[in-house]
Amino acid sequence: MTDERIIAYLLEELTQQESEQFEEQCFAHNEWPDQLDAAEQELIDAYLRNELTSDRKRRFQERYLTTDARKARVLAARTLHETLCPVQPKSIWPEWLRAFMQRPLIPQTAIAMLVLAAVVIVILIPRSPRTFTKIELEMSSSDRATGVQTKIVSLPLSTEALEIHLKLPEQSADTTGYSVQWVDTNGKSRELKIDSQDAQSLVVSIPANQLTPGQYLLRLFQKGDVIGNYFVNAEALNR
Amino acid sequence: MNQHFSRLLTFLCADDPDEAGRRYLRLHQKLEGYFRTRGVADTSAAADETLDRAGRRIAEGTDVPNVDNFCLGIARFIIKEGWRLNTRESTAFLQFLEQHEHATAEQIDRFSFMKTCFEELPQYDRNLLNSYCAALRGQARAKHRRELAENLGVTVSALRIRVTRLRQGLEDCLKKLSRNYW
Numbered sequence: 219m220t221d222e223r224i225i226a227y228l229l230e231e232l233t234q235q236e237s238e239q240f241e242e243q244c245f246a247h248n249e250w251p252d253q254l255d256a257a258e259q260e261l262i263d264a265y266l267r268n269e270l271t272s273d274r275k276r277r278f279q280e281r282y283l284t285t286d287a288r289k290a291r292v293l294a295a296r297t298l299h300e301t302l303c304p305v306q307p308k309s310i311w312p313e314w315l316r317a318f319m320q321r322p323l324i325p326q327t328a329i330a331m332l333v334l335a336a337v338v339i340v341i342l343i344p345r346s347p348r349t350f351t352k353i354e355l356e357m358s359s360s361d362r363a364t365g366v367q368t369k370i371v372s373l374p375l376s377t378e379a380l381e382i383h384l385k386l387p388e389q390s391a392d393t394t395g396y397s398v399q400w401v402d403t404n405g406k407s408r409e410l411k412i413d414s415q416d417a418q419s420l421v422v423s424i425p426a427n428q429l430t431p432g433q434y435l436l437r438l439f440q441k442g443d444v445i446g447n448y449f450v451n452a453e454a455l456n457r
Numbered sequence: 458m459n460q461h462f463s464r465l466l467t468f469l470c471a472d473d474p475d476e477a478g479r480r481y482l483r484l485h486q487k488l489e490g491y492f493r494t495r496g497v498a499d500t501s502a503a504a505d506e507t508l509d510r511a512g513r514r515i516a517e518g519t520d521v522p523n524v525d526n527f528c529l530g531i532a533r534f535i536i537k538e539g540w541r542l543n544t545r546e547s548t549a550f551l552q553f554l555e556q557h558e559h560a561t562a563e564q565i566d567r568f569s570f571m572k573t574c575f576e577e578l579p580q581y582d583r584n585l586l587n588s589y590c591a592a593l594r595g596q597a598r599a600k601h602r603r604e605l606a607e608n609l610g611v612t613v614s615a616l617r618i619r620v621t622r623l624r625q626g627l628e629d630c631l632k633k634l635s636r637n638y639w
Contacts, residue, residue, distance in 0.1 A: 228494070238533075241491065241529060241533075242525075242526060242529065244487075244490070244491070244494075245487055245491070245525045245526070245528075245529050246525065247487075248483065249483070249486060249487065249490075250486060250487045250489070250490020250491065250494075251490075252618045252621070252622075253614070253618070254490065254494050255490075255493070255494075255618075255621050255622075255625065256614075256617045256618050256620075256621040258494065259620075259621045259624060260617075269594075282496075284496065285495075285496035285497065285498070286498060287493075287496045287497060287498035288496040290498075290628075290632075291628065294571075294627070294628040294631055294632075295624070297571045297631065298571055298624060298627060299590075300571075301571040301572055301575060302571075302575065302586060302587065302590045349580060373608065374581055374584045374585060374588070374608075374609070375580070375581075375584065376579065376580045376581050377580055378580065378584075426584050427584065427587060427588060427591075430604075430608055431608055454607075454608045454609055454610050
């Protein structure tokens with residue numbers, strides 16, 4: 219049973235005999251196959267994203283959208299898309315752009331500026347996480363995770379972000395000028411914003427969606443010089 | 458106990474009532490799946506109706522060599538009858554969704570039951586849906602889902618089914634909230 223076959227069944231592309239065979243095949247399983255619901259969901263998603271061929275799109279509208287329950291399923295999926303995963307339909311954008319270009323110049327400029335401002339706001343002011351998984355890390359002077367007990371974090375997190383408390387060296391009199399660099403599993407490094415700091419530790423956070431399994435290194439700098447490393451292992455939790 | 462129901466149970470497994478019960482539930486579950494796939498709103502009631510008719514026919518002495526195919530035949534007939542394809546329940550839900558479709562951004566925000574339903578999910582499931590929805594296109598999407606499944610230590614197919622169940626749960630929640638609202 220392939221997705222293609224399921225979709226052909228849902229869109230009534232199979233002959234009556236093939237359809238009946240397909241149903242008998244499904245019924246012969248011990249349980250009604252979950253795969254059917256999953257493939258149907260993908261079909262609905264493809265319709266909403268305008269990814270179906272024109273023939274299939276027409277069949278979807280004429281042969282699939284024949285009951286209220288199915289219409290409700292499609293509308294619910296659309297609501298979900300709007301809430302969680304904004305859809306970027308293939309053909310709507312060029313149509314919209316064409317229409318937009320035919321309008322007078324002043325509104326275009328105003329709208330373009332508003333869009334630009336919105337983009338800048340979205341980029342510069344990301345929504346802060348509200349729930350955190352807290353861990354505390356000891357400093358290591360080594361470049362490798364040896365000599366210190368590496369903390370293990372299970373993924374995916376049950377919160378929106380990982381909050382990391384980095385313990386500072388005890389003898390440190392000067393607690394200014396710190397910065398933290400984060401080296402991810404692909405070896406890419408980037409600066410981490412310090413959320414708060416006191417004499418013993420400083421706090422940084424990493425959004426849950428940026429964590430994948432692997433070892434992470436956090437490098438602590440003071441006034442440009444590396445003064446220590448912190449290690450954390452992220453492991454996929456098998457649920 | 459309903460006489461047809463009792464006759465059906467005896468037919469399913471005369472010697473062992475527990476096993477008969479299990480077979481009945483399995484048949485019911487498969488019928489619900491069938492009716493869901495055929496776009497019936499109240500799948501449970503449709504499955505009940507099928508099994509009731511099956512029990513009646515068996516009690517009348519109909520020869521049934523394969524109970525699965527027998528029930529499937531009745532279910533197909535029920536679909537042909539257009540039996541309760543449009544329920545009042547789903548009408549209320551549709552009304553809500555159609556309202557949503559034509560609503561302004563402010564109204565959507567105010568009536569965003571989907572957001573409410575989503576917020577009710579455990580953080581793990583929210584993260585999973587968010588990651589799954591980071592939907593790109595074509596091969597990039599397939600790659601993204603493969604990687605996500607790998608990270609979770611499950612197959613892509615298992616991941617897809619898990620996400621589908623989560624989405625069905627959200628749909629049920631949305632249905633419940635919209636019914637209370639309208």
